[in-house]
Amino acid sequence: MKRIIHSVNETSNYFSCVFEGKLTYFYLTKAQARKYMTYINKGHVVDFEIYDNQKKINRRLCWQVAYFNKIEKPGHQKTSVLFDLADIRNQMKEVLEGFQYRLFLDLEMTMPPYYKGPFEAEIIQAGYVLSDIDGNILVSDSMYIYPTKYKKISRRTEKFLQLDERYYVEAKDYTEFYDKLAYLVETYDPRIIVWGKNDMIALKASYQINQVKPLTTDHSFVNLLQIHKNYYNLSDDLGLFKAYELYYGKIEGQLHDAYDDALVTKKVYEALLEEMRNNYV
Structure with a gap:
């Protein structure tokens, strides 16, 4: 799925996006947070996949992130690509x-x-x-x-x-x-x-x-x-x-x-x- 980040909780490693008209929460594991959290900011565009399981964090029901395909930072003149899985795989x-x-x-x-x-x-x-x-x-x-x-x-x-x-x-x-x-x-x-x-x-x-x-x-x-x-x-x-x-x-x-x-x-x-x-x- 591809969504715009609505809010971020850096302490608990989760973020929210509007999904089907509702605010929906997604969390990262500690290992994922170390790798991706610096890219996760309000307004950034994330293309990611999720696992079919949830857990409560700060009384919010959060879906677990499986992995990110791409993370982008929109700008006035151009969009900056912060993470691109396809590019990384090609480099590998x-x-x-x-x-x-x-x-x-x-x-x-x-x-x-x-x-x-x-x-x-x-x-x-x-x-x-x-x-x-x-x-x-x-x-x-x-x-x-x-x-x-x-x-x-x-x-x-x-x-x-x-x-x-x-x-x-x-x-x-x-x-x-x-x-x-x-x-x-x-x-x-x-x-x-x-x-x-x-x-x-x-x-x-x-x-x-x-x-x-x-x-x-x-x-x-x-x-x-x-x-x-x-x-x-x-x-x-x-x-x-x-x-x-x-x-x-x-x-x-x-x-x-x-x-x-x-x-x-x-x-x-x-x-x-x-x-x-x-x-x-």
Whole structure:
């Protein structure tokens, strides 16, 4: 719907518009308020969607805002666009299309034991797929990694990741993973695509645990989960395999395997790009 804002309550994060001849109220969640409230002023024109649920705020029945399509500030000579979802989505497409090399990375980490005690999560499996701008796979690998700080892997970790004797036979020292990642970063300078923040945090922590020079910064990464949340206006996190099913249909089973997850991340990335290209030329 597209309406002119009649009034705004900045303290309680709601605004009103005239709808079907009546003053109707709409509220923003705290997260939405942090993002949009600076644009919400009396007289501004808002194009937005709502959820089919209401709650009382200050004795007023308010509809929950789902997301905004556009927010405009009318002027005497021209109208200023303060927020435009279509423009943002188009910018996302241009950014994602522009990476010459993409390193799809997934990491599995140790989990704390069932009993309390000192613990710090460490990388114990890495899977990655390096592709060029056309999606061609140039390098792919998967490896188990021995933890450095806490050598004993908890039963909880073994059970969750379904680790068996193969892990203890095939696992390598962290330095081997580090050297392979260093080669990829120095040779291709790829943008590293991950699902969520956990892998970024774990990789950063691994540099400190192993006392090595960081190979990446925060700008090295693209959080594909956050891109999805922004693109589809999602308030809750979306699982990687749920995102896969969004594009490709139901997937049978889900193993906690870093290499498989890296491949799925690549497929989800490419499907999102296709969605963007179909809607934003």
